[in-house]
Amino acid sequence: MTSSASALASVLAAEGSGGDDGFQAPTVQEFYPEPIAEFDLFGIAFEITRITLILWVATAVMIALMVAAVRKPSIVPGKMQFIGESGYSLIRDGMARDVIGPKGLPFAPFLASLFFFILANNAMSIVPFAQISPMSKFAFPLVLAVIVWIVYNWVGIREQGAARYFKDAAVPPGVPIGALILVTPIELLQVFIIRPFTLAVRLFANMFAGHMLLAVFALGTVYLLNVGNFSIIFAPFSFLMALTMTFFELLVIVLQAYVFTVLTATYLNGAVEPAH
Amino acid sequence: MNILAAESSNPLIPPVGEIIVGTITFAILCFVMIKYVVPRFEQVFVARREAIEGGIERAEAMQAEAKAALEQYRAQLAEARGEAAQIRDAARAEGQQILEELRAQAQEESARIVARGEEQLAAQRQQIVHELRGQIGTLAVDLAGRVVGESLADDARRSGTVDRFLAELDGMAASGAGRGATVAESNR
Numbered sequence: 099m100t101s102s103a104s105a106l107a108s109v110l111a112a113e114g115s116g117g118d119d120g121f122q123a124p125t126v127q128e129f130y131p132e133p134i135a136e137f138d139l140f141g142i143a144f145e146i147t148r149i150t151l152i153l154w155v156a157t158a159v160m161i162a163l164m165v166a167a168v169r170k171p172s173i174v175p176g177k178m179q180f181i182g183e184s185g186y187s188l189i190r191d192g193m194a195r196d197v198i199g200p201k202g203l204p205f206a207p208f209l210a211s212l213f214f215f216i217l218a219n220n221a222m223s224i225v226p227f228a229q230i231s232p233m234s235k236f237a238f239p240l241v242l243a244v245i246v247w248i249v250y251n252w253v254g255i256r257e258q259g260a261a262r263y264f265k266d267a268a269v270p271p272g273v274p275i276g277a278l279i280l281v282t283p284i285e286l287l288q289v290f291i292i293r294p295f296t297l298a299v300r301l302f303a304n305m306f307a308g309h310m311l312l313a314v315f316a317l318g319t320v321y322l323l324n325v326g327n328f329s330i331i332f333a334p335f336s337f338l339m340a341l342t343m344t345f346f347e348l349l350v351i352v353l354q355a356y357v358f359t360v361l362t363a364t365y366l367n368g369a370v371e372p373a374h
Numbered sequence: 375m376n377i378l379a380a381e382s383s384n385p386l387i388p389p390v391g392e393i394i395v396g397t398i399t400f401a402i403l404c405f406v407m408i409k410y411v412v413p414r415f416e417q418v419f420v421a422r423r424e425a426i427e428g429g430i431e432r433a434e435a436m437q438a439e440a441k442a443a444l445e446q447y448r449a450q451l452a453e454a455r456g457e458a459a460q461i462r463d464a465a466r467a468e469g470q471q472i473l474e475e476l477r478a479q480a481q482e483e484s485a486r487i488v489a490r491g492e493e494q495l496a497a498q499r500q501q502i503v504h505e506l507r508g509q510i511g512t513l514a515v516d517l518a519g520r521v522v523g524e525s526l527a528d529d530a531r532r533s534g535t536v537d538r539f540l541a542e543l544d545g546m547a548a549s550g551a552g553r554g555a556t557v558a559e560s561n562r
Contacts, residue, residue, distance in 0.1 A: 126385055144391035157399050161406050168414035173422045186415050207412040211404040232396075237388030241396040299386075306385065 121321045124313040129235060129306070152222050153232035160218035189213050189359060197363035201257075201370045205363070208249065212242060213359040216301065220351035223309055224344050231351075234305035236298065243298035246362045251290075254369030266372060297361060304354045308347045315340035513543065 133145040167182025175183055186206075194206035216233065223231035232238050254263040267289045268282050315336050322333035517539045 129385060142390050142394065144395070145389065150392075150395060153396070153399055157403050161403055164407065164411040168411050168418075171414045171418045173418065173425050175418070179418075182411075183415060183418070186412065190415075207408040208404070210412060211400075211407040214407070215400055215403050235388065235392060236386050237392035238396040238400075240388055241393055241400060245397075245400070302385075 121318065124310060124317055128230070128309065128313060149230060149232055149235055152228045152230065153219060153238065155228070156218040156222045156232065157215065160214050164214065185214065186210050193359055193363040197360065198367045198370055202363070202366070205253075205366055209359050209363055212246070212362060213355055216242070216355040216358055217352065220305060220355055223305060223312070223351065224347050229312070230309050231305040233301055233354075234309050236302045239298040239301040239305075242301075242358070243294040246297060246365065247290075247294035250362070250365040250369045253366060257370050258372050262372065263369070293365060297358060301354050301358050304350050308343075308350050311343050312340060312347060315343055510546070513546070517543070 129149070131147045131149060133147050134151070135146040137144050163178075164182060167178045169178075170176070171179060189210040190203070190206040193209050194202040196202075198205055219232045219238065221231075222228040223234070251263075254267075257263075258266070268286055269278060270281060270285060273281050319333050319336040319340060322329050322336055520535060520539070
């Protein structure tokens with residue numbers, strides 16, 4: 099795909115740069131396509147790449163589907179409404195109500211937004227012609243994780259009061275005083291730094307690695323077909339692997355969207371109810 | 375371009391522009407979901423729950439009503455049955471009583487009729503016997519007159535008259551005795 103930029107720091111790329119004949123594995127450059135448009139606004143550089151377009155298309159399609167689902171709401175749902183309702187109920191009942199608890203329903207819209215946003219963008223990794231998820235760009239999962247971080251801390255302060263919330267976070271009730279030397283730094287680090295970081299990295303890394311795997315096997319198939327010697331017989335295996343990985347990716351797409359939302363619900367649960 | 379690419383090649387250091395784009399995009403989706411989509415889903419859920427619960431409540435009310443009506447009918451039926459049985463018993467008793475009364479009355483009446491008939495018969499018999507006695511006397515006197523009046527006529531005629539009279543007397547006595555006997559018998 100982007101063989102021209104293969105000279106960048108990567109072992110595989112360095113190996114590939116030895117000659118034009120060898121297999122050029124996809125590099126991190128996969129995630130930095132040529133910008134379609136570039137502009138500066140208030141000193142911030144904006145790059146509109148095909149990944150940005152994919153982000154917009156995925157989001158627009160998801161919004162369109164959701165709006166179509168509730169365009170004519172009725173007690174006996176149509177097909178679209180039924181699908182939309184099933185998806186929303188999964189978040190509303192399965193997470194907002196069951197994970198956060200009785201106070202959870204107000205968070206259902208936020209959780210549903212997260213879930214469907216991630217799902218739509220993840221799905222782009224196996225949609226033909228897009229075939230890369232915006233979530234494999236760290237910026238987007240990071241944005242979501244930071245929003246989640248702000249929301250659960252804000253909710254914690256609002257529900258429990260700032261003093262109580264920070265005290266409980268630093269000094270969990272029921273911990274012996276001696277253990278606090280260890281527990282307090284770990285807890286503080288976990289609640290305020292590790293949680294958002296892992297949330298973002300988990301999603302990003304899964305989509306990043308998924309794309310790399312698919313790219314390796316897809317490019318491998320093409321390479322084996324074109325190499326011009328007996329290794330052409332291995333091309334079907336590479337293709338089969340790419341196919342298998344696509345199904346695996348489908349699982350990852352749904353699972354990661356679900357995990358991200360469930361973890362958000364869990365953090366919100368901790369914020370809504372004081373620690374026991 | 376090359377410098378930019380090299381700078382941002384670390385996938386864990388995102389460009390600021392991308393962060394802003396991502397934030398705005400997510401915010402738009404959030405806005406549509408929170409302001410438009412979810413409220414309508416919730417509306418449908420509420421409407422559906424009300425429809426189902428309302429239906430169940432209505433059905434329950436109807437069932438209760440039907441049950442109450444059934445109980446009432448049953449009670450009424452039992453009451454009516456008891457009443458009917460009571461009425462039947464009373465009627466039977468009354469009928470029995472009336473029958474007894476009638477029977478007694480009829481017996482009395484028949485006894486009275488029989489007694490009166492006997493009385494009447496006895497009186498008639500008495501009367502008839504009296505009458506017969508009178509008639510026999512008269513006839514005897516009449517015959518004696520005739521016998522005396524016709525003594526001067528021829529013997530043959532005389533003897534005929536006597537014979538005739540005797541025959542008449544015979545017949546009369548025989549019929550009178552016979553009739554008297556039968557009447558006495560039937561009176562008994």
